[in-house]
Amino acid sequence: MDHLPFLSDLGYLGLFLWIFGEQLGLPIPGLPVLIAAGSIISAGRLGLAPCIALVLVASVAADLIWYYIGRAKGVHILHFICRISWKPNTCIATTKGVFMRFGAQTLLFAKFVPGLNTLAPPLAGTAGVSLRRFLVYDTIGAAIWGILPILAGMGLHRMIPSTAALVADLRDHLPAIGIGLVLAFVGWRFVRRRIYLRSLHNELERGVTIDELREMIDRGDDVVLLDIRHPINFRLRPVLIPQALRIGYNEIESRLPEIPLDKPLIAYCDCPGDQASVLFVQALQRLGAKSVRVLKGGLEEWERRGYETVAVAEPSLAA
Secondary structure: OOOOHHHHHHOHHHHHHHHHHHHHOOOOOOHHHHHHHHHHHHOOOOOHHHHHHHHHHHHHHHHHHHHHHHHHHOHHHHHHHHHHOOOHHHHHHHHHHHHHHHHHHHHHOHHHOOOHHHHHHHHHHHOOOOHHHHHHHHHHHHHHHHHHHHHHHHHHHHHOOHHHHHHHHOHHHHHHHHHHHHHHHHHHHHHHHHHHHHHHHHHHHOOEOHHHHHHHHHHOOOOEEEEOOOHHHHHHOOEEOOOEEEOOHHHOOOOHHHOOOOOEEEEEOOOHHHHHHHHHHHHHHHOOOOEEEEEOOHHHHHHHOOOOOEEOOOOOOOO
16 A cells, blocks of 8 residues: 555554544544544554554543543633634534433443534543543443554455555655545635625624623513523533523524514523524524524623622533
8 A cells, every 4th residue: 555655654653643633533534544543544554452452541541531621621712612613503502412321321422423522522621521431431442443444444355456556656656645635625614714704694693792681680571581501511610690591502493482583682591602692592583582692702701890690500411
């Protein structure tokens, strides 16, 4: 497999560095390299056991870094990842939903799911999963993720030996092909993100400021506040703005009868750019809400201004 010169020339070091970087979140593919490593192993140029060991060490080491960042920074690291994703709230909300359902066992299959692969380790740290439990599930997940494509590469090398010759013929063109594909992908993501951010901006333009909400509450206006934070975020900070109705972002359809669509509604979250609130507002608009707007700055800005909140009894997230 000389079409991967870094792997052919650097061998074990190249494999380790590539997988470590990919698991840290660099935009480089991991599975094709593992398949290529399997082919090189089948050709007798690398050993199976050392490759599997290096993949495990690289993967778990990168995940441990994210795990400890999650423990130290909490939801803030998720917000950071949120900012660099093209449609952040959808990805993170989905990840949180999966983690709420499966807990630490999410690590067993997270590496096979784009987005979940990067978010699961810091989310485990944020959620208070013990180090021992994290290492057990993460190591098993990394082993499954690493061994299967390596074995597949070994099998393909034996079944289709002519593939190596075909790829060798394309070797001179592979850099240009690779750069072209990366540029096309980045361009597509850029355009999609611009469209998404424009939609967010337009909705925020008609949103409610913290001062406006304070005045509405003081006047006794008939307005309904909706706390739409994800259950994970809510359990980490179980407080509400006074008079708020607690309805999670993912509960909109199941709890729609509780939402008075004929009254003025204001939704808030604690996510960067109020993105979850915007998506929630847009969903309510499609469902027939007469007046629904976003609270600019959400709970974080409300607390920063020193306004009161109401504590709510909620089981701990670690439980």
